[in-house]
Each structure stands twice: as structure tokens, then as C-alpha cells.
């Protein structure tokens with residue numbers, strides 16, 4: 333592989349091979365959402381979206397290969413993560429056991445098992461509706477781990493009822509809506525910007541290097557850029573990789589679908605740098 337290590341770059345590579353270009357202990361934070369390990373059809377009309385605007389592709393991993401695949405990519409993350417770093421891994425429940433087993437095998441320390449509760453799931457008639465995702469917050473050296481407990485709310489800030497705002501924000505169930513991108517080009521699954529901003533605020537500082545081995549639509553790289561972090565990442569599907577590069581190069585949060593030639597009024601194109609989120613950082617207490 334001839335690729336050179338560069339920050340603020342996304343690579344169209346298999347991340348297990350691609351991460352080998354990253355020098356050891358250079359990454360401050362990993363935020364990632366690996367493939368689901370289920371027969372996920374990227375082009376199907378899921379979640380009521382018009383499939384014509386959903387980019388084709390999506391590289392899936394077969395169930396029986398999931399544990400080895402997970403172990404292999406995590407082993408590279410273990411090598412490149414700084415002692416002060418941490419990783420957030422999103423997962424549905426199907427292959428959660430493989431992710432947990434690989435983390436144990438590689439001696440990652442679990443800090444929290446977070447739940448992301450989103451606003452809708454697929455309608456069911458013979459079982460309950462899945463409307464949450466797991467997010468494992470892990471690290472390698474706990475005493476070195478960066479965490480900024482009052483980066484979003486001051487220690488003494490209270491809501492109208494007198495309850496502590498930072499306490500509420502740090503509870504381990506996060507209720508955050510998925511984003512609808514009506515009329516814009518999209519990939520079939522993506523993390524909302526709000527969830528990435530929250531993780532960046534608690535677990536990184538401006539200028540830190542954020543890695544996502546499985547970029548998809550590139551949300552982690554795009555939001556890291558918005559929040560003045562450095563980024564690096566991998567996406568194996570070329571069409572997705574081109575889409576991410578276009579977003580980053582044009583500093584656009586959403587991209588209008590030229591073929592459809594239409595953007596709904598309420599979904600104006602958003603640029604990345606209108607309002608960078610202002611957080612102050614105080615070191616851990």
C-alpha cells in the first residue's frame with residue numbers, strides 16, 4: 333500500500349489495512365459505527381426514505397466473520413490510540429456480544445455502556461420496536477483518560493426546577509433524534525451531528541485527532557472539522573468516500589441532489605462553519 337499518513341484526510345481503503353499507515357499512539361479519540369453484520373440492504377426503501385436519493389453500496393460483514401473482523405480492526409485501534417485517548421463504538425444488539433468479546437480479549441477497559449434512544453424504529457406487529465442503539469465507551473489506560481465533565485454545562489448550572497444540568501447531560505441514556513435529510517443526498521445510516529458533538533465535547537479538545545475507521549457518510553470527520561478537531565478516517569465504498577470528500581471540500585453539511593434538482597424549503601443547504609459550538613475546557617476533577 334503506497335498511501336501516506338496525513339491528518340485531515342479520508343481514505344478509500346479497507347480500514348484494517350488502512351490503519352496500518354497511522355503511527356502508533358497518535359489518535360486522541362475514536363468514534364465509530366461499524367457495519368451491522370445483518371443483511372442490510374442499502375438501497376431498499378427503509379425508514380420511509382425515497383431510495384433514489386440514497387447512495388448505493390454499503391459494505392456488509394457476514395455474521396460468522398464478525399468476531400474476527402471486529403478483533404482485527406480493534407487491534408489496530410489499540411495500537412494507534414494514545415494512553416489519554418478513548419473510543420466510542422456504536423452497535424445494535426445483533427453482534428454486540430462479538431464487540432464485547434473482542435474488547436475483553438484486547439484488554440480495553442469499559443467506562444460506560446451508553447444507550448442512544450432515537451425517535452423512531454421500524455413498525456412491528458409481533459415484537460417490540462427497536463428504538464435504541466448501544467454505545468460502548470472504552471479506553472486503554474483509565475488514569476490517563478481525558479474527560480471534561482463541565483464542558484457543556486457549568487458545575488452549578490440548574491434547570492428551572494433546580495436540577496443539575498451537567499448531571500442530566502451525563503446520564504447514560506441519551507435521547508437524541510435522528511436527522512431527516514429530505515431531498516438531499518444521503519447514505520443509508522448516519523449518526524446525528526448532535527451525538528458526535530456531545531462525545532467530542534466530553535472526550536476531546538480543539539486540535540485533537542479523531543479517527544473513524546467506518547466513515548459511511550462521513551459524519552464523524554465532518555463534525556470533527558466543524559468543531560475544530562483534526563480527523564482521519566476510512567470508507568471502503570468509493571461512492572461514499574467521494575460523497576464524504578465533497579462534503580469536506582465544499583464545507584457543506586448537506587449536499588443537494590443535482591439529479592433530483594430540488595431541496596425542500598425547510599432543508600436548506602447547511603454550511604459547516606456558521607456556528608462552531610463554543611465550549612470551554614476545564615481539566616478533569
Ligand SMILES: C[S@@+](CC[C@H](N)C(=O)[O-])C[C@H]1O[C@@H](n2cnc3c(N)ncnc32)[C@H](O)[C@@H]1O
Pocket residue numbers: 345346347348364365366367368389390391392519521522523524545546547548549550551552566567568569572
Ligand atoms: C454503519 S456505517 C457507518 C455510518 C456512519 N457512522 C455515518 O454516520 O454515516 C458502516 C460503514 O462502514 C463501511 N465499511 C464496511 N467495512 C469496511 C472496512 N473494512 N473498511 C472501511 N469501511 C468499511 C460500510 O461501507 C459503511 O459505510
